[in-house]
Amino acid sequence: MINKILNIELKSKILFATLFLIAGVIISSMFLYRYAIDIERPFPETKQNNNVSQNNDYKPIVYFGVVSRFSANIIYNGYQPLMDYLTENTPYRFELKLSNSYRETVKQLVNNEVSVAFLGSFIYLQSREKYKIFPILKPLNENGKPYFHSVLITKNNSLINSLSDLKNKKLALPSKQSFSGNWLPLYKMSTLNFNIEDLDSVHHFAHHHTVIHQILRNNFDVGVVKDRVAREYKNNGIRILDYSMPIPGSPIVISANTEKEIAEAIIKTLLNVNIKKEKNRELIKNWDKEFSYGFVRASESDYDKIEEILVEVGKANE
Amino acid sequence: MSSIKIRSLKLKSKIILFIGVLFTFLMIGVSFFMLVQWRNLMIESNIERAEDITKAFSINILDALILSESNKTNIEDQLEYLVRDFSKKVNDIKFIAVVDNDNKIMAHSDLSAYSTNKGSLDISSNKTKKIVSAICEHPKYEWIIATVLPLQIAGKRWGVLQIGIDAKPLLNEIKSLFFVLTISTILFTIIILSIAYLSINKITSSFSELTNLLDNIDFELDELKEIPINNDEIGFLIRNVNALQKRLVNSREQLLNAQKQIYHAEKLASIGRLASGVAHEINNPLNGIKSCVYAINKNPENIGQNREYFGLISEGLNHIEMVVQKLLGFAHQQSQIVANVDISEAISKVVKLLNFQLNRKMTNLITNIDSELPTIHADANLIQEVIMNLLLNSIDAIDNNGTIKIDMGKKDDKNIFLNIEDDGEGIKKENLQIIFDPFYTSKEEGQGTGLGLSVSLGIIELHGGSIVVDSTPNKKTIFKIVLPIANKNKIRT
CATH class of the missing domain: 3.40.190.10 (Periplasmic binding protein-like II)
Structure with a gap:
């Protein structure tokens, strides 16, 4: 009799424990299910560190022309970082202005659509007399010389x-x-x-x-x-x-109407780029490869010799 | 046996319960961990895909935006075309939006969005400087993976590209995964628990066998019941139990031998107590024989008289022979024969042996025996010894002309009773509890061994019966014996 009672008590305990276990599994499964199907992921917090760029927004805009030597996206990828550098280090906000041809950039410069422009050496020689444009800087090559080939x-x-x-x-x-x-x-x-x-x-x-x-x-x-x-x-x-033969590097050119302060700001800022410094090497990493070795001042006379050569073949001033 | 089994059951249940709970929750934990890892991988993979789609499509958008810088084309038309074309090509795209820096729509795959003139996502995400993604429940597009990519080259920023990709397949996949893992976990748990149950059953079966062995130990057997003995802790336990059983059997044999010696000693003591009666029984015919011999010697020619004397001598010698035979019979009785015993016959034999003692005290012996009484399955000699002990005690206890009453009958369907009552001095109340103890005696030194009642108790219990005493000092004392009718149980000797 006692054994029977013990048996019943034991069976009840086992039954109770089993039911408790099943209930625990079901309840925990419900919680786990809710957690498992929760796929919601918010956008990461956007760090509001826009003081610099906000300041840049208020700077006067200076448009920088570029001859169409490359496709537009290559120009943006290579030239926009340089614009950003100038914007950060001058009182102006520089913006690129693309063109469909070399001559269009010259026209933009002459028409004051742009204050400064990247020209090619050839188009500069073709235009300098006619439009009164002046080189202010030219890029250095890997040997530190202001030439290209x-x-x-x-x-x-x-x-x-x-x-x-x-x-x-x-x-x-x-x-x-x-x-x-x-x-x-x-x-x-x-x-x-x-x-x-x-x-x-x-x-x-x-x-x-x-x-x-x-x-x-x-x-x-x-x-x-x-x-x-x-x-x-x-x-x-x-x-x-x-x-x-070595050709003087493609010049950065201003027109007669370009404000002197803008030209000086550009000259001063770009001449400060010393590629021997680690900080600057990191800076110019994304610049167009033509500008990877820095700049040097340019003058009209730098291009005289090549002009003479071209004149000799009778075509330069066509 | 049952309590041991229950303890074994409890042990098994506890082990299974412990393993069951532990393993179940362990499996749930592992499965859930796998599910979460898997889910996170799926989410990451889907987000990565969404970002790849966005990055790939952003190339077209950026090209169009850059081109518009030099060509002065209508960029909105161009973007609109690109957006609608791409959203048709990728089926699970819910929407594509190109938003400018002022959070105004430049192009949107869902034309109804132009009414709000803002993107389809929270404008705070438009400030991002790198590609960002989120999974959210959109009020219009339901569950989507939203990706926002800045349309930017270096410091030049045109706005952001927002793409919403349907996240419902991902959600359904995770739900399916949950159910698959849950079912797998349940099945796996059941399989493992079944294996565990069988393993534990196998282990605890050794305990059960050991329990059965302990429960069924037969001390009559010289050989132990064999069970398989493994070379483990349980095997070690079984070997020790076997050794214990051997020791118990030896002890019981020694105990039985000692008991036999005690019975024999007590019997010899009873014979001693019979000695005076026996002497009288022999003396009386001897004196008659002596007188007859003297009369014959005195007148040997009187043939007629001598013939009568020879008859008396022969009768006296027969009486002596009968007395001696009874005494020898009682003294040489061996407690080995178990048979159906007529207990009234046993009483009659004992009363005849005690005839002299009863007569000497002019005892008034009253016997009340049921003639229809069934036999009992017993050793007749042991039963006689019990009756002898109790009657001798009664004779010792009563005064001259005292009364001894023997009542015997059927108590119920299974038992008979035998009451021996006397009106002697009785037993003091404080001694009632100890009179069955070995070596207890109220007689003077040398008059008794103190083993009579103890032996009687042992014999009655050996036959599956009981004996109790009830006494009122100086009034009456009654020993009540109950014995089973034709008890088929084997009587151990």
Whole structure:
């Protein structure tokens, strides 16, 4: 009898414990279910550290023109950081103003749509007399010299090894207003007694990068671009056949109407960029590669020699 | 046995309950941890996908915005086209919005949004400087993964791109995952608990076997019941129990031997107490024989007289022979025979042996025996010894002309009773509790061993019966014996 009672008591306890366990599992499962399906995730807190940019918003805007040597997005990616640097370090807010051609930028400068502009050396020489524009700065190359080169390029696997192999070949060139667009046909060929008619065809494209892409796509056999652009593709199927003589770097130009304070602010700020300093190296990391080595003051006379050369071939002042 | 089994059951239940609770909650914990990790991975993966979609699409938007800087084209139209085209291509996109720096819509895939002229998300997210994402329940688009990407190149910022991607499939997937994991957990838990139950059952079966062994120890058996002995703690316990059982059997054998010796000693003591009566029984015929021999010697030629004397001598010798045979029979009785015993016959035999003692005290012996009394299954000699002890005590207790009453009958369907009552001096109340103790005696030194009642109690209990005493000093004393009728239980000797 006692055993029976004990058995019943034991069974009741087991039953109670089992029910308690099941109830616990169900209740905990309900809580876990609610927690598990809670997928709500808020936006992260936006840090309000906009004092600097808010101050910049109130600065007077200075428009900075750029010749269309590259496509718009390449220009924004390479030139906008430089604009930001100038905005941070001058009393002005600099904004880029793009154009569809080299000449349009010159017109923007002359028409006071922009106060300052990145021009090419060739278009500057073409325009300086006519529009009274003045170079204030020019970029340095990797050797610390204020020059660049135009280079003759072809594909790595091309059979072309010298200018003599260009006969009946297709030539791609950048803008007619750029030095690279004129160096080979106007200067180099004339020195080698090679006529442009000896080529199969010649075509000018809007941007330097387009020239390279056309060669890589086998649409053209050779092309001419700035050395800074050719270096980007050095390990990507492009090899350099020939270099131009050193050309004074593409100048930053102001017009006669540009405020002196703006020009001085730009000159002072960009000359302060010392690439030997770690801080500045980090700063210019995102700048266009043409500006990676800093700037040096530019004067009109810097470009006289190249102008003379061009005049010699009778084309410079066309 | 049952209590041991219950204890074993409790132990098993406790182990299973403990393992069950522990494992169940452990499984829930592990499953939930896996579920949360899995869910977070799914959320991260979906957010990553949403951000990749947004980044990829932002290239088109940025190109259009940059292009508009130089071409002066109608950027809104261009963006509108891009947004609507892209939202058609990616099925789970709920909306795409391009919002300018003043939180005004530049383009939106949902034309109804133009009425509000603001983006579809909280404008605070528009201030972000990097891509950010959220999962929220939108009042219009329900559950969405919302991604906001600044349309910006360096310091140049046109606004933000907002994309809302349907998050319901993600939610449903997580719900399904929860149910799959829950069912898996339940099934896995049941399987593991079943395995645990079987394992524990196997382990505790050794305990059960040990319990059964202990419960069924038969001290009559020389050989122990064999059970498989494993080389573990339980096996060690079983080996020790076996050794204990052997020791118990030996002890019981020694105890039985000692008991036999006590019975024998007590019997010899009873014979001593019978000695005077026996002597008288022998002396009387001897004196008659002696007288007959003297008369024969005196007149040997009287053949007729001598023949009569020879008859008397023969009768006397027969009487002596009968007395001696009875005495020898009682003295040599061995407690080994178990059979159906007519207890009235046993009483009659004992009364005949005590005839002299009864007569000497002119005892008034009253016997009241039911003639229809059933037999009992017993050792007749042991039962006689009990009756002998009780009657001798009664004879000692009564005065001359005292009364001894023997009542015997059926108590109920299973038992008979035997009451032996005398009107002697009786037993003091304080001694009633100890009279069955060994070596207790109220007689003078040398008159008794003190083992008579103790032995009687042992014999009655051996037969599955009981004996109690009730006494009123100087009035009456009654020993009440109850014995089972034809008890089929084996009587251990």
